[in-house]
Amino acid sequence: MNILGIETSCDETSAAIVADGNKVYSNIIASQIDIHARTGGVVPEVAAREHLKAMPYVIDECFEKAKMTWDDIHGIAVTKGPGLIGSLLTGLSSAKALVLVTGKPLIGVNHIEGHIYANWLGSESVNKHSFPILVLTVSGGHNELILMRDHGDYQLIGETIDDAAGEAFDKVARLLNLGFPGGPIISKCAKEGNVEAYKFPRAWLMDEGGTRPKEITNFNFSFSGLKTAVRRTLLEILGEESHGLVHEGNKNLPEKILQDIAASFEESVVDVLSAKAIAAAKKFGVKEIYLAGGVSANMRLRSKMSELSEINHFKLFYPKDLKYCTDNAAMIACAGYYHISKGERDDFLTLDVEPGLRLVKK
Numbered sequence: 542m543n544i545l546g547i548e549t550s551c552d553e554t555s556a557a558i559v560a561d562g563n564k565v566y567s568n569i570i571a572s573q574i575d576i577h578a579r580t581g582g583v584v585p586e587v588a589a590r591e592h593l594k595a596m597p598y599v600i601d602e603c604f605e606k607a608k609m610t611w612d613d614i615h616g617i618a619v620t621k622g623p624g625l626i627g628s629l630l631t632g633l634s635s636a637k638a639l640v641l642v643t644g645k646p647l648i649g650v651n652h653i654e655g656h657i658y659a660n661w662l663g664s665e666s667v668n669k670h671s672f673p674i675l676v677l678t679v680s681g682g683h684n685e686l687i688l689m690r691d692h693g694d695y696q697l698i699g700e701t702i703d704d705a706a707g708e709a710f711d712k713v714a715r716l717l718n719l720g721f722p723g724g725p726i727i728s729k730c731a732k733e734g735n736v737e738a739y740k741f742p743r744a745w746l747m748d749e750g751g752t753r754p755k756e757i758t759n760f761n762f763s764f765s766g767l768k769t770a771v772r773r774t775l776l777e778i779l780g781e782e783s784h785g786l787v788h789e790g791n792k793n794l795p796e797k798i799l800q801d802i803a804a805s806f807e808e809s810v811v812d813v814l815s816a817k818a819i820a821a822a823k824k825f826g827v828k829e830i831y832l833a834g835g836v837s838a839n840m841r842l843r844s845k846m847s848e849l850s851e852i853n854h855f856k857l858f859y860p861k862d863l864k865y866c867t868d869n870a871a872m873i874a875c876a877g878y879y880h881i882s883k884g885e886r887d888d889f890l891t892l893d894v895e896p897g898l899r900l901v902k903k
């Protein structure tokens with residue numbers, strides 16, 4: 542079964558054709574990074590307009606690359622939320638127009654569910670995964686620990702009470718004047734740095750404060766204190782001359798200091814994410830752990846999780862291709878396949894976007 546996926550929740554316009562939930566025939570992504578880098582973040586109105594411009598080309602190229610026609614397509618999966626309302630609307634409107642013309646079945650997909658299913662893409666052992674699976678979702682807007690009990694059956698174990706991990710990377714990159722998006726740039730800069738150069742806090746959210754608790758029982762996250770600590774450290778280094786203006790002063794900072802701050806910051810994020818994920822995996826008796834979302838591309842997170850998973854006998858999965866970690870339509874087509882093959886359908890007249898959609902209701 543071939544599914545056309547459409548993803549426009551934030552700043553990537555993407556269309557993909559995926560067969561049987563894992564074989565990717567095409568996955569076209571038009572990135573707006575260069576446009577948003579000028580403003581240091583995504584401007585929603587600009588993002589929506591860019592989606593509108595890119596969509597026809599992206600869909601055209603998607604069919605061309607897959608060497609397929611509409612006769613080959615069995616359904617259309619589109620991101621319905623969470624995300625930026627204007628961006629989501631461009632994707633859903635495109636999908637509705639296509640359904641109107643072709644009469645293909647339509648399914649609205651939760652973006653976070655898509656990130657989870659990115660672990661299936663290109664995987665040979667697609668039906669050999671054993672539920673329940675512990676999922677760590679780490680993206681720009683979301684940071685959760687989820688117990689996936691079956692396809693479409695999720696339990697929330699913990700979530701961030703302030704910033705998501707990717708958001709923390711983006712905000713700290715801004716403080717360090719490194720550019721946008723922050724994750725890949727910080728992690729590149731961190732490679733040359735010393736993780737112990739700065740003692741940044743770890744928010745365990747337990748009575749022990751910054752000290753690692755013997756047993757982790759709180760599975761929520763918090764990264765805003767860490768961001769403030771980086772800011773305070775920068776101001777101390779820059780001294781009174783900075784007049785509290787972190788950005789300008791950074792331009793004169795030696796590279797070694799930036800590298801050390803980036804490495805120490807990254808280590809703090811990875812330390813908390815991995816310790817809590819492993820503790821949750823033990824508590825809920827899973828065999829498999831999935832990383833999902835943009836920050837699953839982070840090499841330090843991958844290596845720390847691999848190391849801890851091996852010690853604790855968990856099988857670790859993360860998306861095979863770095864392109865499947867950040868926003869893409871192949872993951873939406875994959876998640877959509879599991880819904881459509883169960884007979885689920887959305888009515889193209891009534892399906893609406895849900896910018897605040899959650900994977901698990903509280």
Ligand code: KG4
Pocket residue numbers: 551656679680681682683706707708710711722723724725728834835836837838839840866867868
């Ligand atoms: O999943 P995603 O593409 O979009 C959302 O759904 O939010 O995630 C984007 C986030 C950004 O915050 C970006 O800085 C982060 O993922 N990211 C990374 C890396 N690559 C992307 N964070 C850390 N290390 C990376 N290598």
Ligand code: ZN
Pocket residue numbers: 652656680681834835867868
């Ligand atoms: Zn995403």
